[in-house]
Amino acid sequence: MADFVSSDTLRARFSAAMSAMYRTEVPLYADLLAIVADVNARTAPDLASRDNARISEERHGAIRVGTGEELAQMRRFFAVLGMVPVGYYDLAQAGLPVHSTAFRPVTQAALSANPFRMFCSLLRLDLIADADLRDSAAQALASRRICSERLLDLVAKAEADGGLDEGDASVFLAEGLDVFRWHAESRVKEAEYLRLRAQHPLIADIVCFKGPHINHLTPRTLDIDATQAEMRARGIDAKDRIEGPPRRQCPILLRQTSFKALSEPIRFAGGEGGSHTARFGEIEQRGAALTPKGRALYDRCLADVSDVADDYDANLAAAFAPFPDDWNTLRSEALAYFRDSDTGPEPLVWEDFLPVSAAGIFRSNLGDGARDEVVTSGSQAQFETALGIPVADMFALYAAQTDEPSAT
Numbered sequence: 277m278a279d280f281v282s283s284d285t286l287r288a289r290f291s292a293a294m295s296a297m298y299r300t301e302v303p304l305y306a307d308l309l310a311i312v313a314d315v316n317a318r319t320a321p322d323l324a325s326r327d328n329a330r331i332s333e334e335r336h337g338a339i340r341v342g343t344g345e346e347l348a349q350m351r352r353f354f355a356v357l358g359m360v361p362v363g364y365y366d367l368a369q370a371g372l373p374v375h376s377t378a379f380r381p382v383t384q385a386a387l388s389a390n391p392f393r394m395f396c397s398l399l400r401l402d403l404i405a406d407a408d409l410r411d412s413a414a415q416a417l418a419s420r421r422i423c424s425e426r427l428l429d430l431v432a433k434a435e436a437d438g439g440l441d442e443g444d445a446s447v448f449l450a451e452g453l454d455v456f457r458w459h460a461e462s463r464v465k466e467a468e469y470l471r472l473r474a475q476h477p478l479i480a481d482i483v484c485f486k487g488p489h490i491n492h493l494t495p496r497t498l499d500i501d502a503t504q505a506e507m508r509a510r511g512i513d514a515k516d517r518i519e520g521p522p523r524r525q526c527p528i529l530l531r532q533t534s535f536k537a538l539s540e541p542i543r544f545a546g547g548e549g550g551s552h553t554a555r556f557g558e559i560e561q562r563g564a565a566l567t568p569k570g571r572a573l574y575d576r577c578l579a580d581v582s583d584v585a586d587d588y589d590a591n592l593a594a595a596f597a598p599f600p601d602d603w604n605t606l607r608s609e610a611l612a613y614f615r616d617s618d619t620g621p622e623p624l625v626w627e628d629f630l631p632v633s634a635a636g637i638f639r640s641n642l643g644d645g646a647r648d649e650v651v652t653s654g655s656q657a658q659f660e661t662a663l664g665i666p667v668a669d670m671f672a673l674y675a676a677q678t679d680e681p682s683a684t
């Protein structure tokens with residue numbers, strides 16, 4: 277058998293290459309990495325080096341694709357990196373014309389080797405009410421090729437042979453990186469870009485460019501409040517609310533915040549210049565994975581957050597008062613997942629995303645023109661047909677990991 281590069285190695289190399297590319301494309305991202313590294317070292321100076329290594333290597337990214345074919349290509353590409361689609365996120369409920377999944381590794385071994393994740397959204401053309409606009413968006417997308425022939429050939433080769441040797445792997449990674457590069461040239465004329473953007477800024481972002489540019493990369497912080505404060509102190513325009521649960525003794529799920537999108541110069545087909553807002557920065561703090569019962573309680577608490585007074589943090593904390601905040605109760609009430617380790621039960625880390633938080637991140641980064649009007653329900657079946665396979669059930673994955681022997 278040929279000497280294949282393992283999917284864990286491919287994923288780690290791809291994640292590092294994306295990070296290097298994004299640092300040059302969005303220099304503020306480099307500042308963010310430095311702040312997070314500082315805060316993490318201060319927060320957990322004695323963290324086991326294995327965990328420390330995982331945390332400083334950890335990041336997620338996000339992309340948005342325009343067609344079912346593009347989504348299926350992404351699914352096949354990420355599979356070579358050991359990443360499978362987990363979960364269905366219905367953003368239409370929040371008024372956004374997309375639905376999403378997250379490509380990520382699923383076993384404990386793969387997650388500890390490198391947990392890189394990619395949040396991937398698919399445009400829902402069916403939610404564009406204006407038929408003319410829908411047709412012109414569909415037409416622009418029909419002639420677009422986001423992957424090179426060479427990349428598609430290597431994906432097919434990896435599928436057929438079960439892997440790639442070093443020679444193929446390095447070409448595969450370079451061609452893969454190219455898919456997510458920023459292109460400042462719009463494929464459509466200014467008038468059409470403006471019409472699409474007026475319908476919804478997300479539609480213009482997805483339809484008008486050569487590829488699904490990476491729109492953010494997110495490092496994992498061990499203290500999001502400290503990181504957010506440090507961002508502000510350095511004059512970074514951070515979003516005013518942290519999405520997700522409040523600060524707690526026992527962190528659960530995911531807390532996220534972002535800095536605002538940059539306005540970047542672009543050139544339209546036809547030659548005129550303009551500007552586009554798409555790319556931003558984000559940080560996240562991960563906590564314990566909740567069971568369906570814990571998640572239902574989380575959703576109820578979140579729904580109870582009052583928007584009346586302007587002290588959002590206090591309202592959030594008050595709404596979460598019913599959520600137990602000690603590990604024993606979280607375990608005895610089966611609200612979170614645990615697994616046995618040498619030192620007793622430890623909570624499983626939440627490896628996924630949250631639809632309400634994701635909607636907040638989208639919204640804060642769509643610029644002033646963002647209008648949320650398409651309120652309708654999701655269509656998981658339609659998404660999975662495009663994807664080519666069903667998405668994995670995150671709760672089943674966590675449940676299986678509670679039985680996995682603990683990593684040594």
Ligand code: OOG
Nearest residue numbers: 338395629633634637638
């Ligand atoms: C994705 C926004 C969602 C997250 O971390 O929840 C997201 C996007 O803007 O494309 O990245």
Ligand code: NI
Nearest residue numbers: 338395494558
């Ligand atoms: Ni994100």
